[in-house]
Amino acid sequence: MADTPFLIGENMTGGYGPVDILHNCTIAVNKGEIAVIVGPNGAGKSTAMKATFGMLNLRGGRVMLDGEDITKLSPQARVRKGMGFVPQTHNIFTGMTVEENLEMGAFIRDDEVGIKETMEQIYGLFPILRQKRYQAAGELSGGQRQQVAVGRALMTKPSVLLLDEPTAGVSPIVMDELFDRIIEIARTGISILMVEQNARQALDIADKGYVLVQGANRFTDTGEALLADPEVRRSFLGG
Amino acid sequence: MATSTRNLLLFAGVALLFILTGLFQSWNLSLQILNIGILSAIMALGVNMQWGYAGLFSTGIVGSVALGGLAVVVVSAKPVPEGFAAGGWAVLGGLALGVAVIVAATLLYRAMKPGRLRALAVTALVVAGFFLYRYVFDQGVAAVEAFNPATYGNIGGFGLPSLLAWPVGAIFAGLGAWVIGKIALGLRSDYLAIATLGIAEIIVVVLKSEDWLARGVKNVTGLPRPWPVPYEVDLQADPEFVARVTGWGFDPITASTIFVKLLYLAIFGAVLLAIIWASERALNSPWGRMMRAIRDNEVAASAMGKNVTRRHLQIFIIGSAVVGLAGAMLTSMEGQLVPGVYSPLRFTFLIWVMVIVGGSGNNWGAVLGGLLLGWLWLAVEYLGPGLMGWLTAALPAGDLKTHLIDSAQHMRLVTLGIVLLLVLRFAPRGLIPEK
């Protein structure tokens, strides 16, 4: 299973405009595993992840999902193929209630019973959301908003979830809790690909880690091995 | 060089329109349209500064034109000493009081700490101030309007030369723009459009209903002509002029009207060229480059430390002042102030279409648009009903025929709207694009 990654962006080259940001960059995640992209500012971490989601033009390489080539699909079409994406900012409907946020996440589904079921699962995963289900999402705290954002993406029952810096701007305690939940989500068989600023903690929970520099792969290994690698520690984890 | 040939051809084409009008209709009409076209071109230059240089969309151009017209009445209308003596000071005092209340309220608002007390104090001041203002102002208005309402009923003007009214018109319009710009600039771009729509409507309503000022809908007529334009009757009575033109084989009456129009043409043309010269200089100066930089990327410009709102306010005021200048010139050429003519269609929308068709951001484009659409607009006004009459000549007289003839003027609205939409869609850079 580990040999055929569930989602892989292979040798991706491209950018938003005429300038290439990614250079022959490869990112992959296996079924039910957590893969983390780390690296210095401006290394193209988010860009690499967005490339797998079809948010920029690739001039080279391809993206495969479960053995199918999805390189040409739009982000919306990829959502229907089973990819969930949580943007870094503006990732909730602030004027709508928590429950409506989840409902909107399930917009492409029309099995009403199934939707209720998924919603229950999400409330089980994030109990605080059940308490605040009728409150406007914009009124919640930073950590709770991230839970809404992740919950919204989970509503489509994705097979792979992309998270863009899910812990940006939340306190360390909340961050630990969020990581715990992410591990829980991965245990249900959903693959997780995330970009993280807090490299050490993220690699700690990662099955696979990618260290990017200037849009290219620098180091790729298991999270554990990367944490142990002295060069990675020196250059990217602050010693 | 291909572009400059193209531009010359475009201007030649417009010139041809005026020549054909002269040959087939009359030179009087052609010159009349040309003069108004030049004034429209000046207004278009003002709007082009706001939109083309700075990306500001104002829907209140008619307000600036009307303020320019008002300036002519204030500066050059004959004084009405009796009317002024009756209540002029009370009216002006009332207005000054009104301004003082607004200033005091602003100062109070700034001086006090936010909270309920401040809201109460400021509201109380404004309400009390309003009643005091109305008390003083109403008495003055009643007294002024009571004096010989059939002829005057207003406070009159200063009786100064009409030429002096032109810069004053620019100042009036600039002041109006300052007030509205101070409030609406720096917010969402839509708000300027909405706020200017409102202020323009208010300015026109003031002109229509404040009889003490410019006689409202009773109109002010007999405004003096700007130096050195003579009156036709005086020319016709001048034996020297009559002798000379008859010597050249012209009819003295036609010759006098054409002579007057040519003089206007010379004066307006000179003003137009001066404004183009000044704005070309400005556009190519560091200031102009900064303006365009701000227009193209506000975020970047403000990140570089440019005060975007302040620059916008500057250009908004200057643009409105240019429009006000043209508005004053128009009123002093027509010799009367008729508030009813200030329709948003004619003086806001048409000018907009001139700028966009001509080429936003390009002064020559604005001039070309002004002359071309000025010609189209007025030619249709003079020729349209005739054309429609000719087209419907075969129809029996009846409802349908009247309806079609009446609808000629509404077609103008539809046509202009469609022209604007088509240009925006297919040639957003206009006939003479920005370099």
Next chain:
Amino acid sequence: MDFLNALVALLNFVVIPGVAYGSQLALGALGVTLIFGVLRFSNFAHGDTMAFGTAIVIMFTWLFQSWGISFGPLPTALLALPFGIAATAALVLATDAGIYKFYRRQKAAPIILVIVSAGVMFVMNGLVRLIIGVEERNFTDGARFLLDGNTFKAATGLAEPLVIKTTVAVTVVVAVICVAALFWFLQKTRTGKSMRAFSDNEDLALLSGINPDRVVQVTWIIAAALAVIAGTLYGLDKSFRPFVYFQLLLPVFAAAVVGGLGSPLGAIAGGYIVALSEVVLTYAWKKVATYVLPDSLAPDGLMQLLSTDYKVAVSFSILIIVLLFMPTGIFKGK
């Protein structure tokens, strides 16, 4: 007794007309605010959309009248409403497909869309004049009064009459029904929620698989329906003149901005705030004051704060106050 008379006069000349006018403005402002929320520009053509729809309603009213169809005591125009809405919805959908869609695809700046909508405004304005002319049209029929002054005076023995015109009652009832239906739609239905989601966060709505074209179309249809209803109610209550509808644009915008552009609740509140301020400031208070004040203090003048010519100044002043002190409006729009 004097106090009751004053109260009745207040109701009759200020509150009732204010509420009716407020309902009309609120419906108009709802359309503006929905379009702003979803398409992100201030639609300058909204006043003329109201005029166009009303013109069609008037044509159908005439047709029905010529066929001898009436709606009993209610205005025939109510029967013609669905036809006006259908025609207007078709027109705005065609406008969107032919004009606005292009700029949406280009992700043009909002101000470009504002200019384009001003172009559309003039085309529509011309169309309306071509269809129905520029003259004033009265198309109210049915019973004139729900409660007429003499009946009221006879029943209560008061000197002041209380009059409720049928058109006023119809305005309020229709407005309540429309607002309730709109809020039910926005809060409870899937399409309504997707509209709110799209207005809240366009990118995320796209990520969630919401179809933007459908949201935009639904928004246009609702805005057109609200515009036609608002325009027809205004025309029934007062009269129809194309130029007046163009001038309604300012109070409608003021109402939408006061409430906060993009906020439906705000648009309703804004409609009533603008309408009541307008009526209160332009009403001659002499009558009410004479009842309340002792004779020695009886007013000489009309006690009118502003002449009715300056109605437009009221909307404008409210707009300015809001822009100065709370640019996002009472209900925190965008």
